[in-house]
Amino acid sequence: MEGKENFIRILAFSAGPALAVIQFYLENEIIRKNKTFETYLNIDKHKHLLFHEYIPTIPCCQCKILSIAAPRRRGCLVQRQFFELFNASVNPIHELRTGNKVNEHCICSMAAKPSVEVSNLDISLLSVIIHNCCYDSNTSKWIQEIRDVRNRFAHSGDATLDKTDFDNTWQKLETATLNFARRFGQVSVRMFKQQIDQIKTYSINENRQQLIDIIQESPELNHSVNGMSEQNRITREMLLTRMDEFRRSTEQKFDGLTLKIDNVTAHITVEVEKFFREYREGSTTNAVRQITVATQVDSSCFDEEAVARALDNAIESDIDRQSRDREKFHVTKVERNCIELELVAFPDVFKSPQQLQNAIKTLVRQLIVAGEIDTNDSSDIYIRFKVKTPLTTAEITTISSVFWYKKLRSYSNRK
Numbered sequence: 001m002e003g004k005e006n007f008i009r010i011l012a013f014s015a016g017p018a019l020a021v022i023q024f025y026l027e028n029e030i031i032r033k034n035k036t037f038e039t040y041l042n043i044d045k046h047k048h049l050l051f052h053e054y055i056p057t058i059p060c061c062q063c064k065i066l067s068i069a070a071p072r073r074r075g076c077l078v079q080r081q082f083f084e085l086f087n088a089s090v091n092p093i094h095e096l097r098t099g100n101k102v103n104e105h106c107i108c109s110m111a112a113k114p115s116v117e118v119s120n121l122d123i124s125l126l127s128v129i130i131h132n133c134c135y136d137s138n139t140s141k142w143i144q145e146i147r148d149v150r151n152r153f154a155h156s157g158d159a160t161l162d163k164t165d166f167d168n169t170w171q172k173l174e175t176a177t178l179n180f181a182r183r184f185g186q187v188s189v190r191m192f193k194q195q196i197d198q199i200k201t202y203s204i205n206e207n208r209q210q211l212i213d214i215i216q217e218s219p220e221l222n223h224s225v226n227g228m229s230e231q232n233r234i235t236r237e238m239l240l241t242r243m244d245e246f247r248r249s250t251e252q253k254f255d256g257l258t259l260k261i262d263n264v265t266a267h268i269t270v271e272v273e274k275f276f277r278e279y280r281e282g283s284t285t286n287a288v289r290q291i292t293v294a295t296q297v298d299s300s301c302f303d304e305e306a307v308a309r310a311l312d313n314a315i316e317s318d319i320d321r322q323s324r325d326r327e328k329f330h331v332t333k334v335e336r337n338c339i340e341l342e343l344v345a346f347p348d349v350f351k352s353p354q355q356l357q358n359a360i361k362t363l364v365r366q367l368i369v370a371g372e373i374d375t376n377d378s379s380d381i382y383i384r385f386k387v388k389t390p391l392t393t394a395e396i397t398t399i400s401s402v403f404w405y406k407k408l409r410s411y412s413n414r415k
Contacts, residue, residue, distance in 0.1 A: 055105060058102060
């Protein structure tokens with residue numbers, strides 16, 4: 001029994017925090033360049049490099065600038081993987097053919113899919129993108145160590161692991177994961193270390209609820225589970241139960257964000273009160289889902305009663321996805337005690353770091369107007385968010401990206 005539990009814990013680690021920290025690393029590389037993932041993939045150099053991971057031996061129109069293709073070159077992407085990222089060329093005007101043979105491909109009209117998200121990528125795709133678009137010898141080493149563990153155990157026919165092998169493998173995974181986390185500071189290290197320790201110490205029980213949902217929610221876990229032999233069905237179910245356990249998280253606090261609008265400085269903090277939960281993209285549950293955010297606002301530069309009265313007029317009691325702005329926070333309740341608000345947001349707000357930043361800016365401007373604050377005068381507003389609704393791992397990543405990265409520099413906007 002111990003051997004099976006050891007096996008489950010290693011798979012949970014490799015498909016959970018070890019994968020998440022690589023996704024988090026790539027998200028932050030994208031944010032550093034002020035890009036969305038779609039525009040990041042559409043950078044000419046990135047698109048060119050990734051195309052030749054798919055078709056390594058035949059040149060493309062961009063090879064006139066930088067030749068990459070070579071007769072003996074080997075690529076790392078198969079057709080299915082490449083077209084997870086990009087749409088096919090619509091009008092390949094530069095394509096050169098001899099009969100049915102393509103001598104030169106055209107990638108000019110090839111574009112990244114708008115729907116593509118870092119949180120949906122497995123470790124193989126993440127590895128290829130990072131290696132080509134933001135190469136670093138240390139990160140490449142850490143990714144390879146995580147991949148080695150994942151590949152070894154995801155397709156293992158014998159779902160057991162003795163203590164010595166477990167300890168050595170665990171140490172390898174933990175070192176690689178926390179090395180990644182250190183790139184973003186000690187808050188990141190603490191969060192990933194907490195998740196790692198939970199996986200190592202949590203009990204594995206026989207509760208098998210939500211197993212089907214969990215398989216569908218996690219592509220990486222789905223690959224791992226389906227790679228096991230049929231004889232290990234019980235172990236497979238235990239693994240899924242274990243993954244459901246470690247996805248739950250206790251209250252998590254993040255670093256603060258400073259946002260300036262002219263001479264008004266908003267100091268914003270956020271904490272997530274409830275554990276993660278996964279929802280299938282496009283599912284009915286996710287389509288109607290609303291995220292509640294308890295919010296405290298404090299400032300010495302406005303009359304709290306006047307602000308509360310102004311915000312009373314902005315209260316929206318019936319929040320309907322079809323008729324409301326899906327990319328902002330909606331005020332549903334105002335309490336006259338240090339201005340306590342209840343906000344509701346649709347998942348769209350947490351879909352990307354840029355959308356979350358925009359929603360926060362819109363809320364700050366709303367508070368400035370309600371408080372009749374003169375933005376030419378120096379003043380401070382303190383905003384404390386507490387998210388009361390369970391979030392998905394992708395939404396947690398969005399919050400992490402905004403609040404962990406933004407601690408490195410203030411976000412200014414003078415428009």
